[in-house]
Amino acid sequence: MSDIMGQNSLGNGSGTVSPAEVIFDTTTQTFATDVLDASMQVPVIVDFWAPWCGPCKQLTPILEKVVLAARGAIRLVKMNIDDYPEVAQQLRVQSIPAVFAFKNGKPVDGFMGALPESQVRDFITRLVGDVGPTPAEEMIGLGLASLQAGDLARAAQAFGAAIQHEPGNPSAVAGLARCYTESGDFERARQTLGLVRPDGKNHADIKAAEAALSLAEKSAELGDTSELLARIEQNPKDHQARFDLALALNAMGDREGAVDQLLISFEYDRKWNDEAARKQLVEFFDAYGPKDEITLSGRRRLSSIMFS
Template identity: 45%
Template sequence: MSTGNGFLDLSGGENTGAGDNQIVDTTTASFAQDVIEPSKEVPVLVDFWAPWCGPCRQLGPLLEKVVRESKGAIRLVKMNIDEHPAIAGQLGVQSIPAVFAFVGGRPVDGFMGALPESEIKAFVDRLPKGEGAPADPVEQAMEMAREAENSGENERAMQVYAAILQRVPEHGEARVALAGLLWDAGEKEQATAMIADLPDDSDLEGLAMLKKRIALEEEVAALGDPDALFRRLETNPDDHQARCDLAAIENARGNRMEAADHLLEIIRRDRDWRDGEARTQLLTFFEAWGPKEPAVAKARRKLSSLLFA
């Protein structure tokens, strides 16, 4: 998840009373004294919570336990957003529990929701320790968004990318990444609009690949009924145009190996059809799918066998 100013939030915060120096309650007026200054020496977790929040009550005791077990290595500061909403608003908190980690006087990481104890500990272990300037919070948020995306947590990744764009609207990499996830989620008009003003010659990672995906899928709308195309092939197995159109349809449906197999069959039957159009289209698919797609490696092996057998 992410916060409105570009920092990733993962999950956190409940409030129970705290009486020691390691765990304190704060107010808007004392926030700098309780959070900013101490964070220049040790990481400070800020737990934004409210009395009515059930997940906050789940998270609070776990946060306190992890902080106490750190034996002074980290501090926990709690802020009731019903009584003191200003700081939460500045940080873009839209739901609670929300936990932010401050290091060197700045927020460097965060999470939202009631995480289990093991994940809280892992979060704390990732924090920069000691005095000194922390890493760029926007880049930290980008890294956390990438990790979420690589782990299949696409909704969480989208929230983080969106938060980064709230803080840095011109962040091209975040725009491309969010547009790709929106496209996958079926929000195609929104995804297309997000990258519409990005130049084709941009070196932004993933932009060319995403634009090729969009172009391919837009072409499918004019290709007709796949059942009719299959019937054409039953009548004439050498109807390469029908097979090529089916490849485009299967690609749009996400059936990548099926799409590749249609083009490979054309190459097997007539590799020079339309000056090698089937091979050209297959290579276009490879570029759009990306090198990590398993279908690419499998189809490349089949293509090599056909071309060099």
């Protein structure tokens, strides 16, 4: 496949471990060795589960992901209480999923129920401290820095490596899609956005990448801005000319100028073309990101006009 990712490899990151090294099943007979003895070296968390337990099926993949991200600082041991109920009974497990953390041969923490990934990460952090960014997060950081520097090839390689570590990662998928968008390969950008995992479709980075792609596709259809400027000079209320000029200015990197043109149009006639100026401003803000200075000032100015 010929694309901006090129042929160079960024590698797989450092400090990775295989699942077999830190995640395995245990039995009543091997529990002392797998958990109590092992916890003398590193913390061990035990996931009590059963095949019929729906929440267990939600929690276990999250536990596995977070434990792997800790790169050997903690182990996950899974115990099927249908096959091996004795330990769960001794620990007075009332419902599953139930998770217990062991250190130095003793239970020190735990929780019941299917927690979201953020809370599972907090639970692991309490046990082992901050283990730093995951390999995927490291690659995403490199990708963002390269993208900002204009090195699309290196950025695409970094985001691609992050996707290899964490398939469907929203930030990685969005970053790679932006690389294709900025290179003009809009079809590949749209295909890349389709790689995001189901729970990441509404992620802020994905929404921003979708908005950036939409803007790029619209801008590609525009020509020279001199004609648009002439039309506006002749008729300041030529809304279509201002709208097209805003898209062109945005494509050239003049975000402030693009926002200005749409705000002027909206102030002249809010309802023009079914509030097209306001809707386009919202798309700009989505593409720029919620913390961007132009987004913040633009939203304030838009609100001032709307409520004046």
